[in-house]
Structures are given as C-alpha cells and as structure tokens.
Amino acid sequence: MREATDLHASLCQAIADPTRISILYALNEKPCRVNELVTQLQSPQATISRHLKILREQAIVETHREGSFVTYSLGYQRIIQALDIMRSIKLDIVRKEHDLIHE
Amino acid sequence: MREATDLHASLCQAIADPTRISILYALNEKPCRVNELVTQLQSPQATISRHLKILREQAIVETHREGSFVTYSLGYQRIIQALDIMRSIKLDIVRKEHDLIHE
DNA sequence: CTCGTATATGTGAATAAACGAATATGCGAA
DNA sequence: TTCGCATATTCGTTTATTCACATATACGAG
Numbered sequence: 001m002r003e004a005t006d007l008h009a010s011l012c013q014a015i016a017d018p019t020r021i022s023i024l025y026a027l028n029e030k031p032c033r034v035n036e037l038v039t040q041l042q043s044p045q046a047t048i049s050r051h052l053k054i055l056r057e058q059a060i061v062e063t064h065r066e067g068s069f070v071t072y073s074l075g076y077q078r079i080i081q082a083l084d085i086m087r088s089i090k091l092d093i094v095r096k097e098h099d100l101i102h103e
Numbered sequence: 104m105r106e107a108t109d110l111h112a113s114l115c116q117a118i119a120d121p122t123r124i125s126i127l128y129a130l131n132e133k134p135c136r137v138n139e140l141v142t143q144l145q146s147p148q149a150t151i152s153r154h155l156k157i158l159r160e161q162a163i164v165e166t167h168r169e170g171s172f173v174t175y176s177l178g179y180q181r182i183i184q185a186l187d188i189m190r191s192i193k194l195d196i197v198r199k200e201h202d203l204i205h206e
Numbered sequence: 207c208t209c210g211t212a213t214a215t216g217t218g219a220a221t222a223a224a225c226g227a228a229t230a231t232g233c234g235a236a
Numbered sequence: 237t238t239c240g241c242a243t244a245t246t247c248g249t250t251t252a253t254t255c256a257c258a259t260a261t262a263c264g265a266g
Binding site: 033034035046047049050052053067068069070095 | 242
C-alpha cells in the first residue's frame with residue numbers, strides 16, 4: 001500500500017503550511033477572491049497565488065471565475081474537521097508542556 | 104494568530120510523510136518496538152528511528168523503555184481520526200478524477 | 207569488563223519547498 | 237486596440253527534508 005500512502009501523504013503535505021492553513025480557514029468562513037485573501041492574510045499576492053496553486057493541484061479548493069476575478073472555495077469541508085482535530089491535539093500538547101514547566 | 108498557526112502547521116508537517124503515516128497506523132494497531140516497525144515497514148532502522156524522532160519531538164508518540172527495548176505508542180489516538188478524514192478525502196478526489204477520465 | 211543486540215545520531219549528498227522580485231496572462235472598460 | 241486591474245507563473249536563491257552510511261550510545265548477558 002505504499003502508493004496509497006504516498007497519495008495520503010501528499011494531501012497532508014498540502015495542508016502542512018501556515019499560510020495554507022490560514023487560507024483554508026478563511027475559505028471555510030466564506031468563498032474568497034484572491035485579493036481578499038491577500039489583504040486578510042497580509043501576504044504578497046504572488047505568495048498567495050502560489051499557495052492556492054498547491055491547494056488547487058491537490059483538489060482541496062475549487063475555483064470559479066467571474067470576469068477577471070477568481071473566487072476560491074473549499075472543495076471538501078471536512079478538511080476543516082481534520083485541521084480542527086490537529087489543532088486540538090496541538091493545544092493539548094502545549095498545555096501539557098506548560099503544566100510540566102509550572103508543576 | 105500567526106504563532107498558533109505555525110504550531111498547527113508544525114504538527115501537520117510531522118504527519119505529512121508516508122513513512123510516518125505508516126508508523127502511526129501501525130502504532131494504532133498496537134504499541135511497537137522499533138524493531139517491529141523496521142520489519143513491518145521494511146525500511147532501514149536508521150530511517151525508522153529518524154522518523155520516530157520527529158514524531159517524538161511533536162509529542163505525537165510516547166516511549167517506554169524496557170531494558171534495551173523501546174516501545175512506542177500513540178500519544179493521541181485522535182490523530183488517526185484526522186488521518187482517516189484525509190484519507191477519505193483523498194479517496195473521493197481520486198475517484199472523481201477517475202470518473203472524469205472514463206466519462 | 208567485554209560482547210552482542212537495540213536504538214539513536216552525525217555527516218554529507220540529493221531533492222524538494224519556500225520566498226521575493228519581476229514578468230506574464232486574462233479580462234473588462236474605454 | 238490600449239490601458240489597468242486581478243491573478244498566475246517564471247527565475248534565482250535560500251532553506252528544509254530525506255536518505256544512506258557510518259558510527260555512537262544504552263543496556264543485558266556472561
């Protein structure tokens with residue numbers, strides 16, 4: 001099952017970046033144009049576009065063109081569930097470390 | 104929230120590798136010694152140890168020493184839930200691509 | 207202590223990811 | 237067509253990641 005696991009990992013890899021995580025959470029609030037993401041995340045437009053491309057290639061996000069605007073939206077809402085689980089785990093870990101230090 | 108997102112991403116990064124995904128699923132079946140993982144995943148011992156170190160640093164796995172043996176186990180079972188969600192998403196994506204080609 | 211097994215790590219090479227800056231494309235308006 | 241805005245891509249560089257190989261450490265047996 002090496003092959004399936006590689007595919008699995010490629011999806012995980014695609015969400016393993018702080019900018020892309022922020023994009024996904026923003027899109028979870030509502031579909032956004034590239035511009036909105038740029039101002040919301042305060043990153044250069046080229047950076048946002050590059051990260052969007054990676055998400056597009058993994059088919060995690062969908063695009064919809066209207067004139068010169070491109071609106072991005074989540075292709076699979078449950079990617080947010082996965083991210084939320086990870087975030088809660090990380091929170092537990094950080095809390096545990098904190099408790100150990102202040103015990 | 105840049106900082107929190109970075110932590111979030113570091114956890115995602117830790118599971119974004121095929122070998123580490125295989126290790127996590129193996130540990131989900133039962134706690135394993137390094138040796139068992141080596142034979143089960145058919146990777147060099149140094150490789151396995153390296154990946155275990157990454158998982159350890161992120162506190163995703165726990166270790167228990169008995170003599171010269173070290174048994175690894177999952178620190179947070181719900182990491183598997185997150186992985187399962189991603190796997191199901193990837194499956195959907197692959198199926199959709201397949202359907203498009205053979206339509 | 208010495209030996210053998212189990213596990214961990216250092217090092218260097220190969221590969222991949224990320225970024226900034228510049229440039230290119232796509233599209234509507236005039 | 238030309239201009240200007242929205243978005244995408246290329247290039248060169250820097251930084252991370254991964255691996256194989258060798259070596260190091262930790263521990264129990266004897």
